[in-house]
Amino acid sequence: MPPPARIFVIVPAYNEGRVLRASLKPLLGTGYSIVVVDDGSTDNTWRQLASLAVHRVRHPFNLGQGAALQTATSYALEAGAEYILHYDADGQHRVEDIPSLLEPVLRGEADVALGSRFLRRDDLQAVPFSRRLLLKGAVLVNWLLTGLWLSDAHNGFRALSRAAAQKIVLRENGFAHASEILQQIRTHRLRFVERPTRIRYTEYSLHKGQRFWHAFDVLVDLLIKRVFR
Amino acid sequence: MTPIQFLLIFVALAILFLYLRHLRTRLLDRMLLSLLALGAVILVVRPDWATALAQLLGVGRGADLVFYLGLSGLAFLWMGLYSRQREMDVRLTELARRMAIFEGEKPKSKPRKPKAKRP
Numbered sequence: 001m002p003p004p005a006r007i008f009v010i011v012p013a014y015n016e017g018r019v020l021r022a023s024l025k026p027l028l029g030t031g032y033s034i035v036v037v038d039d040g041s042t043d044n045t046w047r048q049l050a051s052l053a054v055h056r057v058r059h060p061f062n063l064g065q066g067a068a069l070q071t072a073t074s075y076a077l078e079a080g081a082e083y084i085l086h087y088d089a090d091g092q093h094r095v096e097d098i099p100s101l102l103e104p105v106l107r108g109e110a111d112v113a114l115g116s117r118f119l120r121r122d123d124l125q126a127v128p129f130s131r132r133l134l135l136k137g138a139v140l141v142n143w144l145l146t147g148l149w150l151s152d153a154h155n156g157f158r159a160l161s162r163a164a165a166q167k168i169v170l171r172e173n174g175f176a177h178a179s180e181i182l183q184q185i186r187t188h189r190l191r192f193v194e195r196p197t198r199i200r201y202t203e204y205s206l207h208k209g210q211r212f213w214h215a216f217d218v219l220v221d222l223l224i225k226r227v228f229r
Numbered sequence: 230m231t232p233i234q235f236l237l238i239f240v241a242l243a244i245l246f247l248y249l250r251h252l253r254t255r256l257l258d259r260m261l262l263s264l265l266a267l268g269a270v271i272l273v274v275r276p277d278w279a280t281a282l283a284q285l286l287g288v289g290r291g292a293d294l295v296f297y298l299g300l301s302g303l304a305f306l307w308m309g310l311y312s313r314q315r316e317m318d319v320r321l322t323e324l325a326r327r328m329a330i331f332e333g334e335k336p337k338s339k340p341r342k343p344k345a346k347r348p
Binding site for chain 1: 231318319322325326328330332333334335336337
């Protein structure tokens, strides 16, 4: 087990000023290093971070969630991270799930562990029906585009080893990064597992989360990428 | 010569002039554009040549042929511009990222140790 400070939790945040402190609070007591990337927010996100014991990095303008994740990853790797966790800023992930998500990576059994809300019955029941439908559609699209069949799609909760984080380089700045990560897991032949995690759906996270039409954006982004590369 | 011919020739030459004057691109590009402008002027002055060529290719009118070719050319141009745009986006992102990391701030206080009790 490495010292907790070598485990970096990276949190992309775009206009999350209202909830950011509350989302980060449970993380602060864990001893993990926390990197928050303010993705060019126009609200008070940056100031909210000032008094917290977190690394804070700010994009000069909004670039997208994928870009923010990549920035945080580069920062964490330069700061000596041995393990990297992707964590959403809207408070939908649970800190209690981190150890079980990390476990297979810490043990060296996998290079990447992906959170899934479809592995345990009670996690699944926490997912609103319309979301289930949308997510299962995304699972299908991911399979068509990447050849990986997962139980969940676009779950932002992931754990990566340092080597995996160095190999996966995100070029999709927008929301297509979730599929891009899977593509790169495949091209780099990384070992991955899915681990059960609970998503806390709040009115806020449902509102901020990917809306239905985002799915089309993502699809278009990925198709365009196939053409222009 | 009809007024429209004057107008079109003026437009073609104006674009050529602006391009050569203000966009210092590769010699090949400049030659290509000069040839295009020359071709445009010729077709404006002798529309019957365009019609002859069109009929040779199975298109009725010369104007239609010019329209089809022009549209195809524009599509190519658009593709080129779009892929250039994506390249620029990648560079801009990389630049913003380096800047953000360079200016990143470490935690001011040390992260609390696990299970640390507050006074």
